Amino acid sequence: MSASPDRASHESIVEIRTEAGPAMIPTIRAVAADLAGRADFDLDAISDLRMAVDETCATLVSIAAPGSTLTCRFTVVPDMIEVEAAVTMASGQGTDAVATDTFGWRVLQTLADNVGVLELPGTDSAATQVGIRLVKRAVTDQR
Amino acid sequence: MSESDPEYGHLVPLLREFASLTDGDPRRDALRDEIVTGFLPVAAHIARRFAHRGEPLEDLVQVATVGLIHAVDRFEPDRGSDFFSFAVPTISGEVRRHFRDLGWSMRVPRRLKDMHVAINTAVSELAQQLGRAPRPSEIAQRLDLPVAEVLEGLEAAEAYRSSSLDEMLSSEQGSATVGELVGAADAELDRVEFRQVLQPLLDELPPRERTILMLRFFGNLTQTQIGEQVGVSQMHVSRLLGQTLERMRKQIEL
Numbered sequence: 001m002s003a004s005p006d007r008a009s010h011e012s013i014v015e016i017r018t019e020a021g022p023a024m025i026p027t028i029r030a031v032a033a034d035l036a037g038r039a040d041f042d043l044d045a046i047s048d049l050r051m052a053v054d055e056t057c058a059t060l061v062s063i064a065a066p067g068s069t070l071t072c073r074f075t076v077v078p079d080m081i082e083v084e085a086a087v088t089m090a091s092g093q094g095t096d097a098v099a100t101d102t103f104g105w106r107v108l109q110t111l112a113d114n115v116g117v118l119e120l121p122g123t124d125s126a127a128t129q130v131g132i133r134l135v136k137r138a139v140t141d142q143r
Numbered sequence: 144m145s146e147s148d149p150e151y152g153h154l155v156p157l158l159r160e161f162a163s164l165t166d167g168d169p170r171r172d173a174l175r176d177e178i179v180t181g182f183l184p185v186a187a188h189i190a191r192r193f194a195h196r197g198e199p200l201e202d203l204v205q206v207a208t209v210g211l212i213h214a215v216d217r218f219e220p221d222r223g224s225d226f227f228s229f230a231v232p233t234i235s236g237e238v239r240r241h242f243r244d245l246g247w248s249m250r251v252p253r254r255l256k257d258m259h260v261a262i263n264t265a266v267s268e269l270a271q272q273l274g275r276a277p278r279p280s281e282i283a284q285r286l287d288l289p290v291a292e293v294l295e296g297l298e299a300a301e302a303y304r305s306s307s308l309d310e311m312l313s314s315e316q317g318s319a320t321v322g323e324l325v326g327a328a329d330a331e332l333d334r335v336e337f338r339q340v341l342q343p344l345l346d347e348l349p350p351r352e353r354t355i356l357m358l359r360f361f362g363n364l365t366q367t368q369i370g371e372q373v374g375v376s377q378m379h380v381s382r383l384l385g386q387t388l389e390r391m392r393k394q395i396e397l
Binding site for chain 1: 266275276277278279280290294297298301340341359360363365366367377378381384385388389391392395
């Protein structure tokens with residue numbers, strides 16, 4: 001395998017849009033695991049990504065506006081997958097809706113190589129989008 | 144087994160009598176109970192041969208007892224065969240079927256089940272060699288299979304129930320080390336301000352699940368390393384972690 005200078009040609013994007021409810025989370029995490037498997041992630045990394053996506057979606061769904069959409073975008077580049085998931089917040093939720101002092105966040109920090117909260121401009125002026133971005137590398141760190 | 148058998152000999156005439164009764168005979172039920180109860184040690188003995196494969200022994204004894212009941216119902220003494228030579232394969236067959244059918248939470252073709260076993264073996268061998276979890280391509284190379292088939296097999300592994308034939312926790316092995324590691328992880332937990340929220344949830348977990356969770360999220364071990372410590376496969380660690388997180392999430396929401 002030779003390294004290509006054209007990184008973009010190795011990038012593939014998969015985006016899933018679904019109702020922001022728990023029903024489709026198993027599907028989304030299965031897609032995550034499938035992408036990681038096809039990208040030849042090691043088995044620990046595949047499993048970590050699956051759980052991280054699960055945790056991410058569950059967190060976002062819990063603060064989403066009723067009937068809103070959960071968007072989950074996977075960007076697969078060699079040896080790395082970036083996940084950006086977002087929902088429209090339920091009214092009354094502040095910008096700190098994604099709590100980072102919880103066990104759930106601890107789980108995400110452990111499972112992903114990098115994780116952060118995304119604040120996104122809403123599609124219409126009233127609604128604010130909030131999201132989580134995480135990066136998982138193909139080979140698990142040995143700590 | 145003959146009537147002179149010290150343990151089961153007295154049951155031989157009962158078997159003969161039971162077989163001679165018609166379906167509606169009122170004596171049938173009591174006689175059947177007596178025979179089945181008499182042979183229970185045989186069922187338990189067979190069940191124990193299948194222990195340490197990830198299924199609780201009580202479940203196995205129950206399944207073996209069902210096999211024993213089938214054997215009692217179907218046994219035909221007139222055919223001249225010994226009850227044991229009929230009952231033992233019947234009971235073992237029932238237990239085997241239990242593993243084969245109930246071990247999988249959804250229908251998975253035979254070919255994939257065989258591959259699951261092959262992949263599991265390859266994964267643990269490669270993990271030892273590499274010192275980390277293998278990639279699908281590495282498993283494919285080891286098994287001389289196309290990567291696509293390995294991915295298919297890994298996917299099927301997800302359908303396998305949490306307790307499986309080859310992933311039983313080896314009870315004593317390395318338990319001291321696990322204790323030490325959990326101790327360290329506990330100290331780490333002290334620094335987490337939400338300890339009060341988390342502690343009651345952790346306390347409710349089965350010991351093994353709790354250990355695995357602590358090692359992963361507070362001991363920062365990889366799944367492969369945890370598998371080595373606890374004596375289960377990486378795939379099993381993965382499943383247990385996923386289940387535990389889901390369970391805790393549900394409880395937090397309650």
